[in-house]
Amino acid sequence: MNRKELFRIIQKKKSFLCVGLDTDINKIPAHLHSAEDPVFEFNKQIVDATHEAVVAYKPNLAFYESLGAKGWVSLEKTVNYIRSITSDIFIIADAKRGDIGNTSAMYAQTFFDTYDFDGVTLAPYMGLDTVSPFLEFKEKWSIILALTSNKSASDFQYIEDKNNKPLFENVLKTAKNWGTNDQIMFVVGATKAEALQGIRKIVPDNFLLVPGVGAQGGSLEEVAKYGMNNHCGLLVNSSRGIIYASQGKDFAIVAGEKAVELQQQMEIHLKSFGLI
Numbered sequence: 001m002n003r004k005e006l007f008r009i010i011q012k013k014k015s016f017l018c019v020g021l022d023t024d025i026n027k028i029p030a031h032l033h034s035a036e037d038p039v040f041e042f043n044k045q046i047v048d049a050t051h052e053a054v055v056a057y058k059p060n061l062a063f064y065e066s067l068g069a070k071g072w073v074s075l076e077k078t079v080n081y082i083r084s085i086t087s088d089i090f091i092i093a094d095a096k097r098g099d100i101g102n103t104s105a106m107y108a109q110t111f112f113d114t115y116d117f118d119g120v121t122l123a124p125y126m127g128l129d130t131v132s133p134f135l136e137f138k139e140k141w142s143i144i145l146a147l148t149s150n151k152s153a154s155d156f157q158y159i160e161d162k163n164n165k166p167l168f169e170n171v172l173k174t175a176k177n178w179g180t181n182d183q184i185m186f187v188v189g190a191t192k193a194e195a196l197q198g199i200r201k202i203v204p205d206n207f208l209l210v211p212g213v214g215a216q217g218g219s220l221e222e223v224a225k226y227g228m229n230n231h232c233g234l235l236v237n238s239s240r241g242i243i244y245a246s247q248g249k250d251f252a253i254v255a256g257e258k259a260v261e262l263q264q265q266m267e268i269h270l271k272s273f274g275l276i
Helices: 003-013 030-033 039-053 070-086 101-114 128-135 167-175 190-202 221-227 251-274
Strands: 018-022 058-060 090-097 117-122 139-145 184-188 205-211 232-237
Touching: 003 251, 018 039, 018 090, 018 251, 030 039, 039 070, 039 251, 058 070, 058 232, 070 090, 090 101, 090 139, 101 117, 101 128, 117 128, 128 139, 139 167, 139 190, 167 184, 167 190, 184 190, 190 205, 190 221, 205 221, 221 232, 221 251, 232 251
Parallel strands: 018 058, 018 232, 058 090, 090 117, 117 139, 139 184, 184 205, 205 232
Antiparallel strands: none
16 A cells, blocks of 8 residues: 555545554453454454445554464454455554564565554664665555654663664654655654644654554644644554544444544544545
């Protein structure tokens, strides 16, 4: 899926919402534990309830890997199910991988061939050769960590070079040249929305994956104000605020309602920018 196709889906659904499938076996409603595959059953019902308002899903691999082989089975079933019900969804492996070339080549094969994800989150600390194997897959996306919203982000990301430029800006300036705007996306935390204006000066045309709206306190209004470009250029993620909005048997219904609430807010921002 290239940038033009992704924008078409955004315009069609009047949404740039990404739902994080951070499916914790200890947090899903109790009545699902009797299912043959509780994690997949939870994901299936969330997807059924939300997909019309959603542009992307982002399974966080830690929640699946922690369950061993059966977690990987649940993950594969989830991806296959999403593909079976709609072609208008961008699926992200939130894996945060980053290793030397031959290892990265195997990771790329895992996520793009074996599991058919559209993009994968990557840690760029080791440089271009950790990312280049992913870029060999055309119309797949390398989603590079740039400025995160966790409390320890300042340990490294704000360290300044001799020109008083923080590390995250150097990551953006360097990594944007590793591939095309149809291949390179950046992660920028929603709780750092004030930095988006400066980030857009460095990467005006790249898509940004923006986690942190909802339970983590990020402002959708600020993200849209400072981060939106002429093809939207945003995938805004909400995880806990949607998938765990209810712990009851109505969890999927409530998740659907929360997704629609965000989609409706996003529609207003898209209209204000003249994109729909």
